[in-house]
Amino acid sequence: MSTKNTQGLFTAEEVLELLRFQKHDNLNHFQVILGFLQLGKFDRALNYVKHTIENISQNGKIMLLGCPYLSVTLLKKQLYAQRNNIYLNFELTDRFLKQRYINNSFVLCCERLINLVEENKSMDLERKDVLLRFDRLNGQVILELSVKPCFNKEREEMADGVRLLLKELDNKGLIKERYCDEKLTLIITLPEKSEVE
Structure with missing residues (x-):
């Protein structure tokens, strides 16, 4: 999608909400630091x-994706x-950032992975820490998704779309490794070139 097409992706309200979120986040960081200092825990x-x-540095790199x-x-x-x-x-590795070409399959896979996490949020709003890591190696784009605590992939209420995504990625041989314990980790590889599109 071109830059022109992205102009409508953020409404004015969303921009203000993002700024409020960042302000709240910054204030929270300052309060934590101040608390440690007041307790003498330098x-x-x-x-x-x-x-x-x-x-902050790693999250800022998301703007350097090239898409x-x-x-x-x-x-x-x-x-x-x-x-x-x-x-x-x-988290974006230096290897990933050296070449900014991103094909449509990669974009779609990123979106679907994030949707997978969103659709499986805990009903009790238990905190989840999610890391999406971007890397490149030997002509492959590597996506590593880590979710902690792990959501149960066998839950009946799991969205059909999530099961379909995992099955589709498995069938294409794109999921190279999968670990499930207290944390779910998926390592997915995609060809850099557009033959999968």
Whole structure:
């Protein structure tokens, strides 16, 4: 999707909501740091600052994907996920960022993976920490999705779309590894070129 087509993806209300969310997030970070300092826990304050800087840096890289549509979509998903106590973070390796070509299959897979997480939010709003990691290796784009705590893939109430996505990815041989315990991890590889489109 072109930049022109992304203009309608954020309404004015959504932009204001994103700014409010970022302001609230920043204030929360300052309060945590101040709390550690008031308690004399200087090492914990320093570690928290380092961890927060790393998270902000990694999440900021989502704007460097080379696909404005995907960047905007993931930022929106991140904003809305937090309303359901789903903390969505992104990690982009230097290998991934060196080449910014992204095909439509990759964009679609990213969207569907995030939808998979959203559709399986806990009814009791238990916090979920989600990491979507982007990498490249040997002509393959690698997506790694980690969800903790793991949602139960066998639940009856699981959306049909989720089961279909996992089955489709399995049938295409795209899920290279899958771990399920307290945390679900899916490692998916996609060809960089457009032959899968």
